[in-house]
Amino acid sequence: MPRLDVPSEDSMTPEQKAALAEVISGPRGRMPSPMIAWLQNPALASSAQKLGEVLRFNTTLEPSLVELAILICARHGTSHQAWTSHKRHALTAGLSRDIIAAIASRSSPTVCSDRERLVFDVSTTLLAHHRIPNALYLRGVDTFGERGMVELVAVLGYYSLVGLTLNAFELGLPGSVAPELEDPDFAQG
Numbered sequence: 195m196p197r198l199d200v201p202s203e204d205s206m207t208p209e210q211k212a213a214l215a216e217v218i219s220g221p222r223g224r225m226p227s228p229m230i231a232w233l234q235n236p237a238l239a240s241s242a243q244k245l246g247e248v249l250r251f252n253t254t255l256e257p258s259l260v261e262l263a264i265l266i267c268a269r270h271g272t273s274h275q276a277w278t279s280h281k282r283h284a285l286t287a288g289l290s291r292d293i294i295a296a297i298a299s300r301s302s303p304t305v306c307s308d309r310e311r312l313v314f315d316v317s318t319t320l321l322a323h324h325r326i327p328n329a330l331y332l333r334g335v336d337t338f339g340e341r342g343m344v345e346l347v348a349v350l351g352y353y354s355l356v357g358l359t360l361n362a363f364e365l366g367l368p369g370s371v372a373p374e375l376e377d378p379d380f381a382q383g
Contacts, residue, residue, distance in 0.1 A: 200230050246356070
């Protein structure tokens with residue numbers, strides 16, 4: 195069960211109402227789950243949702259690559275809600291079920307485009323080691339440009355925040371539990 199609930203409309207401050215209205219009027223059209231927690235600090239909610247909007251909808255990376263990075267991040271942190279939500283978005287954006295299944299099983303995809311492979315390699319390396327070796331970085335810049343690399347790193351950082359928020363406050367659970375992410379060594383509750 196979630197540790198936090200959306201405040202009732204009559205208990206929200208004007209700042210909370212403004213942050214909520216802002217996200218609903220944007221491209222998402224609804225409140226994303228992490229905002230349930232972020233609304234505790236309306237400035238955080240407003241700022242974080244704006245950053246998320248930029249990273250989901252306004253980068254030089256094609257949507258399938260953004261969703262690939264998000265899924266890698268969700269798998270890295272075993273964030274069930276982020277995984278469940280973005281698995282749907284990834285399929286809609288054209289990411290293959292085989293790539294998604296490989297990420298879920300913590301293995302390397304065997305069939306993917308060069309751009310997908312590069313996002314996979316940069317993302318998994320950065321999340322695992324908190325650094326990118328120079329050769330891999332240069333491949334990334336050569337393929338995506340400096341702006342694209344900055345955007346990719348920002349997607350990973352932002353969705354780390356999202357995943358931590360969702361996990362800490364158990365948002366979206368139990369309804370969004372993804373069986374393919376179950377960790378037998380960690381029991382909920």
